[in-house]
Amino acid sequence: MTNTEPAFLWAYDISKTGQINAISEAELHAPIAESSYRWVHLQSDEPDTEQVLSALALPSSVADSLMTLKTRPRVIPLKEGALIFLRGINVNQGADADDMVSLRLWLTPNLIVTARRHNRRVMSVQDTRAMLESGEAPAGTAELLIALLTRLADRIHDKLEEIDEQLGQYEIADSLNKQDRQQLAMLRRQTANIRRHLAPQRDALDTLIRLPNLIHDTLLFELRDQADRMTRYVEDLDLARERSIVLQDELRNQIADQQGIRMYLLSMITAIFLPLSFLTGVFGMNVAGLPGTETPDAFNTLMMSMGGIAVVMLIAMLWKRWL
Known part of the structure; x- marks a missing residue:
């Protein structure tokens, strides 16, 4: 039997002055004050998700997109706002890092809706919420989006640093045993899987930069910085893949040399x-x-x-x- 939870996770009304007011699911019908914006976070695959989205009066196409099972990083500009699909490193307990979690967003000037799958928490969202509750409230929905992007990129950076450190240890090792060879192969698969999501995410951020109605000119520099980070991470993953290929080729050469020496001696x-x-x-x-x-x-x-x-x-x- 599948365990179900409420689709609604939390919501905040945030004023331009930084005042934060947590609201309940029953208050989602209430209009948003002119000097505030609303952040709603929910689970996209629960039985009552459609009910929560209808309370927000979202267009049907937007609601259907937020509830879709499979997504890939992209940005869909609409008349009312923009649909944004992103991926982040999966740091949930017992999960593989390359099984990246999906984050779906609906962005308008006064509303941002973020959605995740059941039991697939996006820790970058949790980090942003903690920042919010500590009193560091972004001034608007675009600023909140950039805060989310920054923390997503930080998690990706940490994972790439881990991959780089592991490859460095293999490169300086005198010899590799069978377990090391298996770990190297798994590392190569991880690199390929992460890159498969980050490459379109880089393109999605480039598309987001070209939406002047949602992203103010004063924020374009920060958004371009996040897009540049994503480009660097894709390049770092390409380099990590090449390094792992070189390591595997060198390992095969070592094994072939050892076998050749033994056959020659025999x-x-x-x-x-x-x-x-x-x-x-x-x-x-x-x-x-x-x-x-x-x-x-x-x-x-x-x-x-x-x-x-x-x-x-x-x-x-x-x-x-x-x-």
Whole structure:
């Protein structure tokens, strides 16, 4: 049986002067004061999500987009505002970081709605809420959006720093064991999965910059800075992928070299024992007329001869620098 929770998580009315007023779900019908804006955070896949969105009087196309199951980073400008779909690092307990969490936003000059999936908390939203409750309230919805983008980028930066540190440890290691090789392969998959979401997110932020009705000119610099950060992170992921490929290639070369050395050594040993095997095969034939069958010292002579042949061949190989 699937556990359900209320779709409504929290909402705040925030004045231009920074005063914060938490409101309940029943108060979502109330109009927003001219000197304030409203932030509503909810879960997009609960049974009562549509009821909460209808209380906000959102256009049906916007409500359907906020409740969609699968999203990719993009920005959809509409007459009333803009739909924004973003991805963040998944730091929920027991989750894979590359299984990035989705954050859906509806942005207008006086309303910002953020939505996440059930049990997939976006910690950047929690950080922004903590900032809000500490008294650092953004002046408007655009400023709140930039605060969310900044914290999303900070989480991504922390993950990329972790990836860079792990790759650095592998690069300076004298040798890698089987567990290290598996970890390196997993790291490469993580890098590819994260980049798959960040590349369109970079493009989405570029689109957002070109929405002058929502983002004031005074905020464009900060928004461009976040877009530039996303571009750098995509480039860092490309570099991390190349580094992991080089490490895996070097690891394959090391394994191939080790196998080649072992096969070469076995070949040299086989070459030394080849004439000895021939002699033992000849003198092991059970036929009449073999020399030395009636001589008591024949065995010792044969063994000394075989030892001498082995020594001569070993010296010849050393002289030829085959060993």
